[in-house]
Amino acid sequence: MDLCVTIKGVSFLVQTGVGILGNAVVLLAYTQIIYAERKLLPVDMILCHLAFANLMLLLTRCIPQTMTVFGMRDLLSDPGCKVVIYAYRIGRALSVCVTCMLSVFQALTVAPAGARLSRLKPALPSLVLPTFAGLWFLNMAICIAAPFFSMAPRNGTVPAFTLNLGFCHVDFRDHLSYVINGVAVSGRDFAFVALMLGSSGYILLLLHRHSHRVRGLRRSHGGAETRAAKTVLTLVVLYVVFFGIDNAIWIYMLTVAKVSPVVADMRVFFSSCYASLSPYFIISSNNKVKAKVVCAAEQEPPSEDTQPSSDK
Template sequence: MRVSRRKKLFQKPGSMDLCITVKGVSFLLQTGLGILGNASVLMAYAHIAFIESHMQPVDRILAQLAFSNLLMLLTRGVPLTMFIFGLHNLVDDPGCKVLIYGFRVSRALSICLTSMLSVFQALTIASSGGPHLTKLKSHLSQLVVPTFIGLWLLNMIICIAAPLFSIAPRNGTVPPFTLNLGFCHVNFHENLSYVVNGVAVLSRDFAFVAIMLVSSGYILILLHKHSRQVRSIRRVQQGTSMETRAAKTVVMLVVLYAVFFGIDNLIWIYMLTVDQVPGVVTDIRVFFTSCYATFSPFLMISTNKKIKERMVCAVGEQTAKDSTENTK
């Protein structure tokens, strides 16, 4: 007891306030930028879908990825930021279940859709590998929606455990085998359910990450072969160059995800080895978990010509409208 009292006596009051402020500003910037970026991508694709009769499979997957990332930031980044700035008791038990379930499903979809994106892009640029591959490539557009439905159902089933254990904080105490999210607690009650849930999530994540890494490796091999073939050719067909740009975007998204996934799951593995997880550890993991949702839309905007053109047109139309109103 004497040691703990000395720690309290020599603790600087301002240091804790500074830490909270830095953490709050970090999550505020991350969440705000992520919501802005993903909303911009969704609006650009909404405009593209309105003016085009048919969207490419990769564009439809990117739009769905932006939606899942936006949902993830809304269900975790927003309430956590509000909690950090002192808005406690935000939700009750049912509210916690909705937020946790929404975050778990959207996070899982982000992994699965990035994996789906890499597989579809690999199939799109794959050279002819027989009648079966040719037939599969011709049906890619028809496979997009069924794959979306399958991934939604799969992750809604896998993620059903977390909301069952989600509760609002009780008197500031954190029981053992509990994930402390600040605004909500996920109390698994015992070590077995805690570890089983963690292993199930890790197994699904690693399976889809392995798929996306293999697909991206195949894309890189195809791009390398393609660059060697066209090195002596001055003009390349427009369709081929568009596919190449799209493939490079997919590879960059996979690399971006792999980096944040590695950090996220190293922390998650540590969390599975302790009975009571400190709040700061959970905050760090949540920050890195949300980094992909924040940065991926800006990577899409900078590398996707369609999205960039839609956003430039929207800005130009708004500028023209403002100048017309000013002249009246």
């Protein structure tokens, strides 16, 4: 196997394994928290949904991509490609939308008393589920075109205006469809990223203005809000960095008729980095999740010497 192909395959394999493990751990930790406490705070509900969206992205994109890199062919039929590509598009869209939602809700949470935004605080728990539903319907509608253009790879050359994903082709047939799809997806992403950056800037401004007051409340609920705000800001910065790389490659792909598989692989790798790395920031910064993970790691099965023996 060519060295370049080996490096690419190992990179995808490590990214996929690390990402699936991290997001699965976050979901299992929140499952235990729900079982113990019977409820979650709005921010915890959003983080749980973010882990689900990232896991969905990794399962539907990185696993078939890794298998293709290692030479496996004919993984999916036409219907299979339509389902997988549609699920991947929704998972990717939810990743950016839920991260934006996390930033906005955290900005509302840390808004000082008396501010207009603070009036929404009591309504936050009741707004989480309707917002989730709205984001799902929005992205299912925007991504609905993807299944119509998705198909299993055909023998021969790749037609113009086709995204060659290796395991599937997304054939837009003409330049107009290609550009319209790209503009719709990019427009949605840039809108949510702009809202994400705006709310994150507001959080930074509040933390700067009230740094002395927050220091005095470190051991109180205000300290918990500050730690949560810093976690959100870290996730936003992480997303924006990989979003920038992803969209720089995407804009290049919109300018050429035939996209090289190497370019498509690079975009997949960088666009999936956030889904792979973000759960570890959640685990390290969220005390509830960290406690569940540490507790599970410390639990050991009883040895044979400590097991009670039965009477014969």
